Amino acid sequence: MAKKIKLGLFGSTGKMGVAIRQLLKSDSDFSPLVEVCSKPTGDFEESFSDLKKIPAATLKQVDVWIDFSRPEGLMDLLPLLQQTKKPLISGTTGFEGNQFTKVEAASKKNPVFWASNMSVGLWTVRQAIKALSTISHFDFALEEIHHTQKKDNPSGTAVTLHKDLEKAVGKKIPPAVGHRLGGVFGIHTITAASQSEMIKLEHNALNRTVFAEGALKAAKWIVKQPSGLYSMDDLMKPTSKGKK
Incomplete structure (x- = not known):
């Protein structure tokens, strides 16, 4: 044993x-x-x-x-x-x-x-962020939602994603916009947009x-x-x- x-x-x-x-x-x-x-x-x-x-x-x-x-x-x-x-x-x-x-x-x-x-799923999203280097000319935005008891804003996860995104696209990106709502466990969304198309990467934690x-x-x-x-x-x- x-x-x-x-x-x-x-x-x-x-x-x-x-x-x-x-x-x-x-x-x-x-x-x-x-x-x-x-x-x-x-x-x-x-x-x-x-x-x-x-x-x-x-x-x-x-x-x-x-x-x-x-x-x-x-x-x-x-x-x-x-x-x-x-x-x-x-x-x-x-x-x-x-x-x-x-x-x-x-x-x-x-x-x-x-x-x-x-979260293994969030780590997978972080790997997907690397592919955004091919559209570095797009505009980018980062948003997060957490429960109202979450003290740090932006959260540690949002800070990590922000660093990942800036590294991938090679330019400065506005800091994450954070919301503290209800009992949300954690939603993190990255939006990439040009004049012709828009891409969203999102991770939603359904529980702890x-x-x-x-x-x-x-x-x-x-x-x-x-x-x-x-x-x-x-x-x-x-x-x-x-x-x-």
């Missing part, structure tokens, strides 16, 4: 934490070991309300951490990871100042997987399960990787290497 992956989940009662916990109930590859949240969920062997309260012995047992918290929470988690040299999967966005440089620094000693969006599935897929993959900063490109193209 294969050894189960002992999982630490930072933010287990948040929206993404709930989605991950649901998938863990039917995924025999994982052993839910530690959760960090305001109130125990009963889905993990141990629960802590504060990272600093986790015993050193328990930290050493965790094989991989998944983080969908806030930038300030991730900044608190990084030093603990560096003590144990354990891998991290993070989908946290909304970084300010030099916060992401600390994530990059942590990847010098730990395997760190970060993605603004862990797609992001949770991506996170668990990444967790299974990263436990076999050396230190480095990894992305969806590394996960979807196993022959590529993380940034060292």
Whole structure:
């Protein structure tokens, strides 16, 4: 029998934490070991309300951490990871100042997987964006819609798509127009238009399960990787290497 992956989940009662916990109930590859949240969920062997309260012995047992918290929470988690040299999967966005440089620094000693969006479908859209280089003379617009609780605007996904688009067409594109409406999980649309035709690339997340599935897929993959900063490109193209 294969050894189960002992999982630490930072933010287990948040929206993404709930989605991950649901998938863990039917995924025999994982052993839910530690959760960090305001109130125990009963889905993990141990629960802590504060990272600093986790015993050193328990930290050493965790094989991989998944983080969908806030930038300030991730900044608190990084030093603990560096003590144990354990891998991290993070989908946290909304970084300010030099916060992401600390994530990059942590990847010098730990395997760190970060993605603004862990949907396999969204990654496929990003590959399709590269083909827009053939119509770089068109006009382009980027739009996104998220639920009203989404704090960063534009979202991390919109920022990533904007960078992809500018790289593909080789020119500056207006930043994404973001809307915060109802309970929308995430809709991202790229429009390309000339005087004669219009093209739309759109990704619509129907639930948070797609992001949770991506996170668990990444967790299974990263436990076999050396230190480095990894992305969806590394996960979807196993022959590529993380940034060292």
